Amino acid sequence: MHRFSVRVYYEDTDMGGIVYHANYLRYIERARSDWVRQLGNDQNAMRDAGLVWVVRRIEADYISTARFEDELEIETTVEKITGARLVMAQVVKKNGKDIFRAVVTAVCMTADGRPVRLPAEIRASIK
Numbered sequence: 001m002h003r004f005s006v007r008v009y010y011e012d013t014d015m016g017g018i019v020y021h022a023n024y025l026r027y028i029e030r031a032r033s034d035w036v037r038q039l040g041n042d043q044n045a046m047r048d049a050g051l052v053w054v055v056r057r058i059e060a061d062y063i064s065t066a067r068f069e070d071e072l073e074i075e076t077t078v079e080k081i082t083g084a085r086l087v088m089a090q091v092v093k094k095n096g097k098d099i100f101r102a103v104v105t106a107v108c109m110t111a112d113g114r115p116v117r118l119p120a121e122i123r124a125s126i127k
Contacts, residue, residue, distance in 0.1 A: 002038065002076040004031035008066050018065040024100045025058070028090040031074035032104070039125045050111045051119070056085070057105040064099040066092075072099075079103065081126055083117045 006027050014020040036043060036053070046052065066072055073093045080087040085107055092100035108116050 002031065002035040004034050004074045004076070006030065006072050006074065008068055008070045008072065010068050013068050018067055019070075021062060024060070024062070024092060024102075027072065027074055027092060028076075028100075028102055028104065031076050031090060032088065032106075035076050041122055041125060046108075047111075051108050051116065052111070053106050054109045055104060056107050057103075059103040061101045062099075063101065064094070064097070066094050066099055070094055078126055081118070081123060083123075084108070084115060086118065086126065 008019055012019050012023045033043070043053065071094075075091045075093065077089050078086065079089050085105055088104045088106070090102045090104060091098050108118050108122075110116055
């Protein structure tokens with residue numbers, strides 16, 4: 001499991017003072033990027049080699065709210081990895097309680113938008 005912390009800034013909130021719903025997607029994206037980097041996978045090198053990660057699907061559940069100055073923790077775990085797909089569960093927590101859950105399916109694509117199998121070295125680093 002990978003953990004990533006983020007603090008809620010004023011710019012993350014809406015008129016009601018709570019985190020705007022789309023920002024949870026930004027938070028979990030940052031957590032995934034940090035996780036991939038910690039695994040030793042250089043996304044710039046992947047892109048230079050003609051491959052990029054693409055989110056294919058997200059299932060999201062908004063459970064509770066976060067507000068300005070809250071400190072959040074995002075947990076990322078692998079649910080399933082196949083030849084062409086990586087499915088992750090991501091949970092945003094505030095004070096140890098789930099406030100947002102998502103299941104994210106990511107795939108690799110070529111620069112011209114064609115899906116490809118996940119490179120073996122990436123699959124090996126994730127397991």
